[in-house]
Amino acid sequence: MRPALTWATAVVLLVAAWLVAAVTPDGEQRMADPFRVSAEIGTPAEGRNVGVTIRNLTLADRVTTGGWFAEGTWLVVELDAWAVHTELPASLGVAYLVLGDRTFAASERPGGYDTDASLYGTGLRVGFRQSGSLAFELPEDAATESGTLQLALGLTSSAIDPEPSLQGDSVIELPVDLATLPHVAERALPPTEWAAR
């Protein structure tokens, strides 16, 4: 190969490599980005293997299930949830409410008292929708803020560190303005049950 052709090939390859690096958004830092799926109230939203229909959101000063109750500032999210193609595994274990620089995980308290009182960590089924709720226990000053509800498959232990649990898979996202939500004194958490399709 002639020296001139060798140098020209090297220059072309260097420029091509620079172009690839330039058009790759933020390099490797973005390789594990979640695949965000926007949701609307009452409309089914489906990701890779998780589907939800968020039916309504309510703020409550007290939530109850069976003989258990807890007072505070609660956001109750009523929804249907299902797995799209596999149940191995498909647990609704990632549920965050992001308000500014604060991230709240869904409460494990209702499900700890009665597993039917929460969809948090429930195994989702292919071909069947389960209806139920997720409850977020919030500080009082959060009730006027706005942010984003994030739902994804994973283990409930992911509440320890939100960052890795949102990587590389679908995340259903719903914008939430807590100030505009109905605010009730008490909310009985609905039992988890099979939903009509």
Added chain:
Amino acid sequence: MRRSWWRRNAAALCALVVLIPASVVALDILEFGAVRNATRAVAAGETTRIDGWEFGPVTVAPLDADAVGAPAGSSPVVVTIPVAAGPQGVSCLLPSVHEPTTGREWRTITTLEWQPDPEDPTFCTSEPTVPYDLSYAVLLPGDAGGPLVVELPLGTPDGLIDVSFDIGG
């Protein structure tokens, strides 16, 4: 006189002749992490032997949806895996039902109002010397028409083996 391209690159070509077969051999020999053996496919109605254990023939029988508290429009089934136990050292993970045409997968369910025969073990054990059945309920939707495959992962001294039992349509 200018030497031919083959002569000028003789050293590199010799290296390739050595390195390419060496890479193939190395990929074959080296173990990358846990051993996951090739899936063993078992035809409908057939059994398979692994380390002195015999599994099959696997059957899938329908359950009465109303009687077991399954949702409307569902097709709950019982997956039965006959086992003739061998020596210790083999363990079973929970089976799952696959629909290859759609890629859908269902795992076992324990919340239906159905219980396996209390005489049978609920996991692989070499305790009973007589053959026994492993039975699990699986909740399929009404549109799961098949053909279906029951997949049973087995832990053996040689690593994990997925046994795939063809059930037919």
